[in-house]
Amino acid sequence: MRLSAIVAAAxxxxxxxxxxxxxxxxxxxxxxxxxxxxxTLVMGRKTYESIGRPLPGRHFVVITRQRDFAPAGVQVAHSVDEALALAKARGDDEVFIAGGADVYAQTMDRWTRLYLTRIDRDFPGDAFFPEVDLSGWRLIEEERHPEAELPFAFLTYER
Structure with missing residues (x-):
């Protein structure tokens, strides 16, 4: 099972x-x-709540410390290890870590692929993507959009 992170970051x-x-x-x-x-998408509770519902065609595993959290249509885990075990049990060839900041930080040493949308502008905010040392990674895909109203790039890294 490949563990990938997917994120858009300023x-x-x-x-x-x-x-x-x-x-x-x-x-x-x-x-x-x-x-x-x-x-399968693995994410924290706050990220799930920002989406508001399970997205069609994907399986959600939501990590939370809240024992009574049980939204319809998702699997609930109470740790990263439990979430990854649930995802692995599904037999998926690729599982996506989809946030938030704490879940990215807790799983980043396990990723083998990073799908990064880099927004080429600073934004104010209160959640930050952890600093990732890309020295051991290869850039395998790059698609830049410098002329867009909001300039951005799709970058895919692998290790």
């Missing part, structure tokens, strides 16, 4: 503000859908 590493994305980038949402369709 140049100052902001990934959220008030439990929402600080930008609207339809190309990123389309890429997220294309890459994650048919796969």
């Amino acid at each position: 140049s100052n590493r902001v990934i959220g503000a008030g439990n929402q994305l600080p930008w609207r980038l339809s190309a990123d949402l389309a890429r997220f859908k294309r890459l994650t369709m048919g796969h």
Whole structure:
């Protein structure tokens, strides 16, 4: 099972503000859908609540410390290890870590692929993507959009 992280981050590493994305980038949402369709998404409770519901065609595993958290249509785990065991048991060839900041930080040493949408602008926010040392990673895909209203790049790294 490949463990991949998928994230959109501003140049100052902001990934959220008030439990929402600080930008609207339809190309990123389309890429997220294309890459994650048919796969398992592992995320924290606050990230799940910002989405509001399970997305069609994907299996959700939500990590929370709240023992009474039980939304319909998702599996609930109470630790990263439990979440990854649930994801692995499904037999998925690729599982996506989809946030938030704490879940990224707790799993980053296990990722073998990183799908990064780099927003080429700073944003104010209260959730940050952890600093990732990319020295042991290879850039395997790069698609830049410098002329977009909000300049961005799709970057895929592998190790």
